[in-house]
Amino acid sequence: MRSPVGHHPRLERIELEQGLIAYRCPESGGHWIRAEHYWKWHSTRKDTPPASTPALDEENHPVSEYDDAVKLCPDSGTVLTRYRVGHGHAFRIDRSTTGSIWLDGGEWEALKAENLHHTLHLIFGAPWQKAVRDQARDETHRLQLIQRLGPDLHARLEALHQELAHHPERAAALALLNSPLKHEPLPE
Numbered sequence: 377m378r379s380p381v382g383h384h385p386r387l388e389r390i391e392l393e394q395g396l397i398a399y400r401c402p403e404s405g406g407h408w409i410r411a412e413h414y415w416k417w418h419s420t421r422k423d424t425p426p427a428s429t430p431a432l433d434e435e436n437h438p439v440s441e442y443d444d445a446v447k448l449c450p451d452s453g454t455v456l457t458r459y460r461v462g463h464g465h466a467f468r469i470d471r472s473t474t475g476s477i478w479l480d481g482g483e484w485e486a487l488k489a490e491n492l493h494h495t496l497h498l499i500f501g502a503p504w505q506k507a508v509r510d511q512a513r514d515e516t517h518r519l520q521l522i523q524r525l526g527p528d529l530h531a532r533l534e535a536l537h538q539e540l541a542h543h544p545e546r547a548a549a550l551a552l553l554n555s556p557l558k559h560e561p562l563p564e
Contacts, residue, residue, distance in 0.1 A: 377399060377408070377450045377451070378450055379401035379403065379404065379406065379408075379450070380406075380408070380447035380448050380449065380450055380456065380470070380478055381401060381403070381404050381406060381442040381445060381447060381480070382401065382403040382404050382442065383403060385401060385402050385403050386402075387399035387400060387401055387408055387450060388400045388401075388402055390407075392407060392409070392484065393417065393493075395416070395417045395420055396409070396413060396414070396417035397410070397413040397417075398410075398413065399450070401481075404442060404480065404481050405480075405481030405482065406442070406478060406479055406480045406481050406483075407478070407479045407483075407484055408450055408476065408477070408478055409476060409477045409478075409479070409496075410451070410474075410476045411472075411474055411475030411476045411477075414476075414477065414496065414497070418494060418497070421494050442480055443467065443468065443480060447470050447478055449472035449473070449474060449476065449478075451472065451474055451476060452472060452473060452474055454472060454473050456470035456471060456472055456478055457470065457471050457472075457473075458470055459471060459499050459500050459505065460505070460508045460512075461487070461492075461499055461508070462504075462507065462508030462511055462512070463490075463492075463507070463508070463511070464490070465486060465487075465490070467480070467483055467486070469483060469496075469499060471500055477496065
């Protein structure tokens, strides 16, 4: 079985976690996890909810020179499909039509650090991917507002937005903000 990246060296069988068989690329440090091995390992796990995923600094994201490369499934030869992890992670993971997973070097460790490694299968689901798209859309909107309003005004408005969120006179405050400005009378 050959690696889907680099010069396609033979994958080395390893135990990625206790009871989780994977195949490691000696060139890239990536991991191939067959679906049957993941589900067998997953079935022995105690239910531990994933930790909340705070936004990470860009420098903490694993960066792979193979991130944009077309990767082929080591088992079936089909093209792997990329899925954005999101939730503070800038990288994507790849999945085969067989259900098996390719993680570029450092991605398993990043997922494990955020306690997402044992719920890896959720990343491929529609609810997860919708949340990733919604998060990206919201961030784009926020950046457009900052560009249009300027960072100072945006920050002040964001603080006011937070303050008014649960204020008992929120409606009156919004009415004031929406009312036309009155001009000061000119001095005589």
